[in-house]
Amino acid sequence: MFLKSENLCKSYKTGDVVTHVLKDVNISIEKGEIAAILGPSGSGKSTFLNIIGGIDRQDSGKVVIDGVEISNMSDKELVEYRRNEVGFIFQFYNLVPNLTVKENIEVAVNISKNPLSIDDVLKAVSMEDKKYRFPRELSGGEQQRVSIARAIVKNPKLLLCDEPTGALDYETSLDILKLIENINKKFKTTILIITHNTALSAMASKIFKLRSGEVADQIENKNVMPAERIEW
Template sequence: MFIDVSNLKKSYTSGAVRNEVLKGVEMKLDRGDIGVILGPSGSGKSTLMNIIGGVDRADSGRVHVDGVEINDLSDDQLTEYRRRDVGFIFQFYNLVPNLTVAENIEVVSNISKSPLNVDEVLEAVEMKDKKRRFPRELSGGEQQRVSIARAIVKNPKLLLCDEPTGALDYQTSRSILKLLQQVNKEFGTTILMITHNTAIAAMANRVFRLRSGKVVDEAVNQVIIPAERIEW
């Protein structure tokens, strides 16, 4: 089991009000699988993903990733885990505006222990010819390609995607999903993806439905549909 989340709980307190966001989440994902998390707004999807990615900490429960108990790591170890093992892709691309495409990727590869070759990664996301451009000179889909390149250049074990196509049109979304599927195949990267689009679940090995801080349904797909054949 690559990801093994068990009885995970998390609450936030603001003033006198305590908000239980995760109420005992159970989730398992094998190495090399694609997992999709569905669920209404506010159900705790991003909170769960941030804990798995070492950005936030749980109150209690277990989060094993590749045999390591994330909750037991010191702050320094957690930072190291996040830097070395996890790639993040968000709805908004979070590129550094005054760096070129290539530089946005190099800043990550420079601090990585075993980075992939920058040009190869740019080739994989079909952005090599635009590597001297700045983010503002790119379309939304192109910016998302660069952010995927930035996330995969450090060769992470785990790629966490929080609504990666949320800001993109239909065709561009499909090409981004195809790219993620390709990364999964080519590099064996385990992918966990949050989406509001139930059709996207067809490209996943496992689909988790979160509601009010719990996984209320889990499905295993025996047949994985290539992203370019998914329609919605």
């Protein structure tokens, strides 16, 4: 198993009120798989993804990625893990506004151990002709392509996508999903996608439904559909 969470728990305390956001979440994903997490707003999806990606910490439970337990790493080890093993794609791109497309990707290259070539990844996301533009000179879909390039240039083992198409129209969303699918095929990257959109989960071989911090359902999808055939 490539990714495994065991009895993962997380709560937040605001004032005297404790909210249990993750309650014994157990999830397993095989290497090279595309998995989806579905669930209503507030069900704990982002919290879960952030712990898997080493951005946040669990209260209890265990996370193992490719045979290495990350849940007991020191802060320093966790930074290395985040830099070298994980690519993140967010709903609102999170590009650095005063850096060009190329420079945004260079930031990731400079901190990673085995980066791919910037030109290759720009080609992979069809942005090679816009590498000297600034984020404000790009459409939302183009900005998301750049953020995908930035995530994959590190050649990460794991790509975590938090509502990657949440801010995009239908056609652009399909383009981005096709891109994510191609990355999975080309680099054998294990991919975990969070979405509100049940239709998107058709491209995942495993689907987890979160409800109030619990895995309410887990589906093995035997008929994975290519992104280009997904409709909603």
